[in-house]
Amino acid sequence: MIKKRILILGAGLAGLSAAWHLQRRNLDCQVFEKEKEVGGLCRSKKIGGFTFDCDGHILHFKQPYAFHLIKDVLGNNLVEHERSAWIYSCNRYSRYPFQANLYGMPLSIIKECLLGFIIASEDGHPEEKKNLNFSNWINYTFGNGIARHFMVPYNKKFWTISPYELTCEWLDGFIPVPSLSELVDGTIEESKRQFGYSAHFWYPQNSGISCVPLALGSSIKNIHTDCSIVEIDIHKKEIKMASGNREKFDFVISTIPLPEMAYLIKGIPGEILSALKKLRWNSIFNLNLGIEKKDYSVRHWIYFPQKDLSFFRIGFFNNFSNYLAPQDKSSLYIEVSYSKNKRIDKNNLLLRIKEDLIKVGILTPKDTICAQDINDIKYGYPIYDKNYGWAREMILKYLHSYNIIPCGRYGSWRYFSMEDTIINGKEVTMHL
Numbered sequence: 404m405i406k407k408r409i410l411i412l413g414a415g416l417a418g419l420s421a422a423w424h425l426q427r428r429n430l431d432c433q434v435f436e437k438e439k440e441v442g443g444l445c446r447s448k449k450i451g452g453f454t455f456d457c458d459g460h461i462l463h464f465k466q467p468y469a470f471h472l473i474k475d476v477l478g479n480n481l482v483e484h485e486r487s488a489w490i491y492s493c494n495r496y497s498r499y500p501f502q503a504n505l506y507g508m509p510l511s512i513i514k515e516c517l518l519g520f521i522i523a524s525e526d527g528h529p530e531e532k533k534n535l536n537f538s539n540w541i542n543y544t545f546g547n548g549i550a551r552h553f554m555v556p557y558n559k560k561f562w563t564i565s566p567y568e569l570t571c572e573w574l575d576g577f578i579p580v581p582s583l584s585e586l587v588d589g590t591i592e593e594s595k596r597q598f599g600y601s602a603h604f605w606y607p608q609n610s611g612i613s614c615v616p617l618a619l620g621s622s623i624k625n626i627h628t629d630c631s632i633v634e635i636d637i638h639k640k641e642i643k644m645a646s647g648n649r650e651k652f653d654f655v656i657s658t659i660p661l662p663e664m665a666y667l668i669k670g671i672p673g674e675i676l677s678a679l680k681k682l683r684w685n686s687i688f689n690l691n692l693g694i695e696k697k698d699y700s701v702r703h704w705i706y707f708p709q710k711d712l713s714f715f716r717i718g719f720f721n722n723f724s725n726y727l728a729p730q731d732k733s734s735l736y737i738e739v740s741y742s743k744n745k746r747i748d749k750n751n752l753l754l755r756i757k758e759d760l761i762k763v764g765i766l767t768p769k770d771t772i773c774a775q776d777i778n779d780i781k782y783g784y785p786i787y788d789k790n791y792g793w794a795r796e797m798i799l800k801y802l803h804s805y806n807i808i809p810c811g812r813y814g815s816w817r818y819f820s821m822e823d824t825i826i827n828g829k830e831v832t833m834h835l
C-alpha cells in the first residue's frame with residue numbers, strides 16, 4: 404500500500420483529534436502548530452496561583468463517543484456539574500433562560516412577555532419557522548415581549564449585528580423553547596427546572612481545560628510546535644513554514660481559520676477570494692481576573708443583555724473547580740464581543756469593565772484584583788448571515804478539489820463546541 408503524506412495544520416482540538424484518530428489506525432501524519440504549545444483556544448495559563456482558561460470553556464456532550472473518548476484520556480479528572488446560569492436584567496438577577504423564568508420581573512414586563520408568548524404559541528407553524536431570519540424566529544417563537552426584553556438586545560450585543568441579518572442555520576437546539584405551562588410555572592415562582600443542552604456540564608477536577616488537548620496530544624507523534632505555516636502551494640502540493648522549510652503533501656487537514664486561506668494560498672481564483680471576503684465573524688475580548696475575596700455564590704455564569712454594560716457574559720472559574728483559584732480567593736472571566744460592525748475602545752475597556760462589575764454588584768470599590776489575564780480572540784463565532792451558506796460551500800469545494808480538508812470550528816467555519824470539534828476531527832480522517 405502506498406503511504407499517503409498527511410499534514411495537519413494546527414494543534415487545537417480539531418488537529419489533535421484528527422491526528423489521534425489517524426495514528427490509532429497506524430496512519431502517519433505530521434502536525435504543525437504556530438504556537439509554542441498545543442491546545443488552541445483550549446489552553447490554560449497559571450498566573451499568581453490562579454489557573455485561567457482562554458475564556459470560559461466547559462464540556463457538554465450529546466454523543467456518547469466524545470464523552471467516552473474524553474473520559475478515557477482524562478480518567479478521573481472530570482466532574483459533572485448542574486448548571487447555575489443567570490441573567491441580569493432590570494437591575495436584578497433571575498435564572499436562565501429568560502424565556503422560562505419571568506419570576507421577579509416588573510409586572511408590566513411579565514404581562515408583555517406572557518401575552519406575547521401566548522399569541523406566538525397560537526400562531527405556531529413550526530414548518531414555516533425553518534427558513535425565517537433569526538429575528539423573525541425569535542418573534543414567532545417567543546412573542547414580542549421576550550424578544551424586546553431579552554432575545555433581541557442580548558443577541559445583538561453578542562453577535563454584534565442585528566438578528567435580522569442572521570439565519571437560523573446555527574440554532575440546532577442552542578436556544579431552549581419552554582412550553583406555555585413551563586413559562587407560567589417560572590413566572591409564579593422561582594423555578595429550578597433546567598432547560599437546554601448545557602443543563603449539565605463537565606469540567607476537570609484538578610486542572611484547567613488545557614488538560615484535554617494535553618492529554619490527547621501526549622500520545623500523538625510528530626507534533627511540531629512553534630511552526631507557523633505561511634503558504635500552501637496547491638500546485639506543487641507543498642506547505643511552507645515561517646522557517647522557510649517546505650513539506651510535500653498528498654492531503655492537508657487544515658484547522659487554520661478559513662478567512663486566512665486568502666493569504667496562504669497563492670493565486671487563489673477571484674471568485675474564491677470574493678467568497679472568502681463574504682465570511683463574517685465576531686471577536687471576543689476576554690478578561691480574566693483573580694480577586695482577593697471568595698465568591699460564595701454557586702453561580703457558574705451570568706448573561707448581560709443591557710446595552711450600557713460592556714460585557715455580555717461573566718463566569719466564575721472557581722465555581723467550576725476549587726483548583727482554579729487559591730483558597731479564599733475567586734476568579735472570573737469576562738467576555739466582550741466586537742467586530743467591524745461594533746468597535747470597542749480597547750484602551751479604556753479594562754477600566755470600563757471594572758466600573759461595570761461594580762455597577763452590577765459583582766465587585767465593590769474595595770475589592771482587590773490580584774491577578775489579570777487578557778485574551779483577545781480574533782475569530783470568536785462565525786456569523787451565519789445570508790452569504791454564509793453559499794460562500795462556505797464554494798470555498799470548501801475548492802479546497803477539497805486540491806486535497807485540502809477543512810476541519811474544526813474555524814477551519815470548517817462552523818459554530819462548533821469542543822465536542823463537535825473532536826467529532827469533526829475524527830470524521831475528516833475516515834476517508835483517508
Ligand SMILES: Cc1cc2nc3c(=O)[nH]c(=O)nc-3n(C[C@H](O)[C@H](O)[C@H](O)COP(=O)(O)OP(=O)(O)OC[C@H]3O[C@@H](n4cnc5c(N)ncnc54)[C@H](O)[C@@H]3O)c2cc1C
Pocket residue numbers: 412413414415416417418435436437438441442443444445458459460461462463630631632633658659660687780782783784810811812813814819820821822824
Ligand atoms: C469565547 C469562546 C468560548 C468558548 N467556550 C466553549 C465552551 O464553553 N464549551 C465548548 O464546548 N466550546 C467552547 N468554545 C468552542 C471551542 O473553543 C472550539 O470548538 C474549539 O476549541 C475549536 O478547536 P479548533 O482546533 O477547531 O480551533 P483552535 O482551537 O483555534 O485551533 C486552531 C489551531 O491552529 C493554529 N494555527 C492557526 N494558524 C496557524 C498557522 N498559520 N500555522 C500553524 N498553526 C496555526 C492555532 O494556533 C491553533 O492552535 C468556545 C469558543 C470561544 C471562541
